[in-house]
Amino acid sequence: MKDSILRLRALEKQLYAYRYALNAIDFDAETVAPEGGAEGRAEACEVLSRASFDLLVNPGSAALLQAAAADAEDGQQAAEVRELQRQYDEIARIPAGEYAAFTKLVQQSVPVWTKAKRSNDFALFAPYLEQIVAARRAQARYFAPDRDPYEVFLDRYERGLTIARCDAFFGVLRAAILPLLAAIRDHGAPIRTDFLDQDWPLDAQKELSRRLLALWGLEPEHTLLAESEHPFTTEFWRGDVRLTTHYQPRDVFSNLYSVLHEGGHALYERHIDPALDYTAVAGGSTMGLHESQSRLFENCVGRSRAFLRWLYPLLRELFPAQLADVSEEEVWRAVNRAEPGLIRTEADELTYALHIMVRYELEKALLQGTLAVADLPAAWNEKYRQYLGVEVPDDARGCLQDIHWAMGDFGYFPSYALGSAYAAQAVAGLRRTMDLDAQWARGDLAPLRDALCARLWRYGSSREPAWLVRSLCGGDFDPRCYTDYLARKYTALYKL
Structure with missing residues (x-):
């Protein structure tokens, strides 16, 4: 050397x-x-x-x-x-x-x-x-x-992303999601949700977190789960990855899906090639690619009908009284319901991108100088009326709900929606050669981990982002794979 x-x-x-x-x-x-x-x-x-x-x-x-x-x-x-x-x-x-x-x-x-x-x-x-x-x-x-100041930061989080490309991407999502939401509102079969808001003991929730991290393959000697106001994952190095959750006494599924989400981030960092240790390319690549892994494990796996076959008995074991009269099918439908709401981190798969669009448009305006900070709460509330049809009762559940801007992370939010789309296309490609549903139903995540490690994880950021996106997705990125996935899932869920 x-x-x-x-x-x-x-x-x-x-x-x-x-x-x-x-x-x-x-x-x-x-x-x-x-x-x-x-x-x-x-x-x-x-x-x-x-x-x-x-x-x-x-x-x-x-x-x-x-x-x-x-x-x-x-x-x-x-x-x-x-x-x-x-x-x-x-x-x-x-x-x-x-x-x-x-x-x-x-x-x-x-x-x-x-x-x-x-x-x-x-x-x-x-x-x-x-x-x-x-x-x-x-x-x-x-x-x-x-250059447009907002576009400068878009590019820092997702190399090569422009405002024009971002606008086009959200245009594809908007054209598919809004009509599907309207069809659900007008014709969708009802979903039982009465069992969601009740007392879920915190000791049992913490045991659930431990079991889920073990299933994901995250060893306690290399990963730590802590608590914070806003769930996140921090990689110190490949052998020391830490994630957090936020327990809510009356909402077990908030913690459950936070752990699955952050666990996806942690898996990415845990499986980077050891040859990259301590170098500039040791971490995961773009935020869109990182979010693709968290959204994949949270939603594509965690909210799938197949995975609920494995998860439901565990939930019944830990929460027997709470789920005494609730079926596996009812849990699956409830955790996938499309329900416009106030909080991004609690949003369902269908409306999630709408929450991201709100933030994208507002942070773009802040950096471009067309929106003053003082006017942010009113602008936020108007966007939520426009995109999600909900009234924001206070700033805590409005423009103060996310930590990102407090950390200076402008340009990050679009990565969540891009990551969701990358994840859907990656899983669609893997299904061509893998029986993922059979594996997930028996709690076998090893084949999925191996495939993702081969396509993405092991490279860290040693390859250019465009190459990694193609490797993960199995070809050129196409957001219609994501909208097709949403259409199939929610048409079946709501019996449209």
Whole structure:
């Protein structure tokens, strides 16, 4: 191995150490740290992020990247240089002080968002959101001064995604989903839901979480399940992946599907090729691809009729009183019901994309400067009337419900809808050669894991996103695979 590659690997490992420390602080902040410790965490993150910035962005690193690009001897080494160069090009345009200050800002904003959501007080969070929007718009000008600021961040989360492509994608979904929702409203067979809102003991819910993670193949020696306000997954490295859930005493299925969703993220990170450890390509690729795995395990598997054959006896074992007079068929229909509501994370498969469209349009307007932060609650409420036909009673269940903007994650939301579409096409392709229903009905997820590892997981981000999308989907991406899947599922479910 040439000297430049050895020095590149040393740099990658140093950068990994800073990422690990920052991830540890973030995970601690969201799970067990006291609320009053936010300022100290913010100061520490500012120092660490500035040190990481200085480590990467300097003349020596620039020269090293140039030399390593010339000396790379295989595809992995070339991918490491390419990914690190991309990171360099992104942040080198931002003044170092602004880069570190932004890290501090989002560390300060998240606990304020948490308090604002709990107290239904948008005015408390608004000043932080205004600073975050201004900072992101300034960063977009540094990255690409002649490009739409929102599109700059779309591309960061989903390489190659443009506003035009995003608009076209949502257009396909809108044209299929809205008529299907109308048909369900007007002609759909009724679905029993009376058993959903009752007391579901938390001890039993926690045991359910443990059983589900074991079924997914997530070993306790490498994965940790904690609790947070907003469920998420953090990868420290391939051997240390942590996920969270939020238990609700009167809604067992909220936790159940959060665990399945976050478990999909964790599986991706757990199965990356060990040869990529501590390099710039060790993590999963785009957010759309990452969300494809969480949505696949949550919905394509977790809400399938076949999987309910395995799940139902477990639910009856853990909640015998709650499900004493509820059949397997009734549980399956209830967890798949299409019911326009307020909360994205609780949304059914059919209406989920509508929740994403609301966020897409609003965050695009915020970064483009056509929507002021002060006007966000009213704009949010109007979009929910327009797309989902529901009235938003308060900001806690409205524009304060998601953590993403508090973290500065503008351009992330479309990844959820793209991920759902990637997942549907991937499963359709796998069904051509695999009897997935028979496997899922007996709780056998190993063949699916093996197939996804071969198509996506093992590569980390060592391949270009476009290649990985084709590999996962089994060909060119076509959103109609997703809309066809929804049409088949909900036509059968509601006996249309």
